[in-house]
Amino acid sequence: MKLYRFALLAVLAFIVVLPNANAQSRKERKILYNSQYNYEIEPIGVGQDGTKVFKVWGYGKKVEDAVMNAKEHAVAACIFKGIPGGNGSAPTPPIISEVNAEVKHADYFEKFFEVGGKYLQFIAVTTDGEPAGQDRLKIKKGYKVAIYVQVMYDSLRKQLEADGIARRLDSGF
Numbered sequence: 768m769k770l771y772r773f774a775l776l777a778v779l780a781f782i783v784v785l786p787n788a789n790a791q792s793r794k795e796r797k798i799l800y801n802s803q804y805n806y807e808i809e810p811i812g813v814g815q816d817g818t819k820v821f822k823v824w825g826y827g828k829k830v831e832d833a834v835m836n837a838k839e840h841a842v843a844a845c846i847f848k849g850i851p852g853g854n855g856s857a858p859t860p861p862i863i864s865e866v867n868a869e870v871k872h873a874d875y876f877e878k879f880f881e882v883g884g885k886y887l888q889f890i891a892v893t894t895d896g897e898p899a900g901q902d903r904l905k906i907k908k909g910y911k912v913a914i915y916v917q918v919m920y921d922s923l924r925k926q927l928e929a930d931g932i933a934r935r936l937d938s939g940f
Contacts, residue, residue, distance in 0.1 A: 806823065806824075806840045806843065806844045806848060807823065807824035807840075807913075808821050808822070808823050808824075808840075808841075808844055808848075808850060808851060809821060809822040809823075809853075809913075810822075810850060810851055810852060810853040810854050810856050811854055811856075811915060812854045812855050812856060813855050813856045814917050815917075816921075817919060817920060817921035817922065818891060818917050818918060818919055818920055818921075819845060819850050819856075819859060819917070819918045819920045820856075820915070820916070820917045821841070821850055821915075821916060821918075822913050822914070822915050822916075823837045823838075823840050823841045823844065823913065823914060823916055824837060824840070824911060824912065824913045825837025825838070825839070825840055825911070825912055825913075825914070826906075826909065826910070826911050827909050827910055827912075828908065828909035828910070829909065829910065830897050830898070830903065830910050830912060831897075832909070832910075833909065833910045833911065833912040834893075834897075834898070834912055834914055835882075837912060837913065837914045837916070838886070838887065838890055838893065838914070838916065839880055839886060841890065841914075841916045841918050842880075842886040842889055842890065842918060842923065843880070843886075845859070845861070845862060845889075845918050845920055845923055846861060846862045846863055846923070846927065847861050847862075847863060847868070847869060848861055849861040859920070862920075862923065862924050862927055862933050863927065863932065863933050865934075868932070872932050875930065875932055885926075888922075889918055889919045889920075889922055889923040889926070890916055890917070890918060890919075891917040891918070891919050893914050893915065893916045893917070897912075898912045898913060898914060901913075902914070
């Protein structure tokens with residue numbers, strides 16, 4: 768009888784503990800969600816030499832905040848994730864392929880991506896008007912908007928190389 772009770776208690780403890788073993792805290796999920804790798808990007812076509820043209824989504828409590836978030840995502844995608852190919856354009860690798868570069872150079876990127884920061888210099892053309900229709904969605908905590916953006920990719924790469932953040936392409940292996 769004691770063995771039966773012990774086995775039942777062990778099974779109940781296992782059932783209670785197992786689902787929580789891999790559960791993430793709310794804070795961990797928020798960090799994962801806010802990762803710079805969570806960009807929604809859709810290639811539009813081929814831009815002028817040295818630029819990349821694509822559609823990018825951003826989030827914000829107001830439409831204006833979401834548009835600024837989308838611009839930030841556009842530049843960050845070029846730096847950390849790369850641009851997928853499609854609609855006549857070839858895939859583009861990220862400017863920085865170093866693992867955890869955003870953590871290693873956190874001070875630089877905090878200043879680079881601050882409100883009104885240096886990242887805005889590398890956005891040539893956008894649809895700055897308020898998006899409408901399918902490009903503007905009302906969600907639970909604000910808006911999700913899409914803008915069409917042209918990022919000056921080569922200039923961005925040169926700036927990051929000059930600042931010592933990205934490796935030069937001619938530096939070899």
